[in-house]
Amino acid sequence: MRTDYRERVSQGRRLRRVIRRVDPWTVLRFSLLFYGCMLVVGMVAGLLLWAAASVTGVIDNVERFIRELFALESFAFNGTLLLESTLIGGLVLVLLGSGANVLMAVLYNLTADVVGGIEVTVLEEEPTRSPVL
Numbered sequence: 846m847r848t849d850y851r852e853r854v855s856q857g858r859r860l861r862r863v864i865r866r867v868d869p870w871t872v873l874r875f876s877l878l879f880y881g882c883m884l885v886v887g888m889v890a891g892l893l894l895w896a897a898a899s900v901t902g903v904i905d906n907v908e909r910f911i912r913e914l915f916a917l918e919s920f921a922f923n924g925t926l927l928l929e930s931t932l933i934g935g936l937v938l939v940l941l942g943s944g945a946n947v948l949m950a951v952l953y954n955l956t957a958d959v960v961g962g963i964e965v966t967v968l969e970e971e972p973t974r975s976p977v978l
Contacts, residue, residue: 857970865962872950876943884935891931895924 898904904922912920957963 857968860967860969862965862967863962864965865957866954867950869947869950873943873947876946880939880942884939887935
């Protein structure tokens, strides 16, 4: 006896839940972790791209092009300074983004006190056994 997916869904109970409060401390922790991971991913990707561009000579070509374009005697990218600046800028963005998320959570809590929160409909299903083949 084979049951269709739609039949299983129709057997579940629909429940209405209201999200009345979002904990700012949880939002802060989650935001710091998420944006911190994004910073690490961005830094690793930047380092890999810089290494690939350095090995293939792209950086030297860009430096030479800028020297010729602006008639400069010398021009060179300082990789260490670029890395430090990117890291500091990324940390500032992590803090600003996390602060903005916490501010939005606090504003949501204040608004939810007035209007009652966000109503979400969820489907509660009975666990079904998958057919053994």
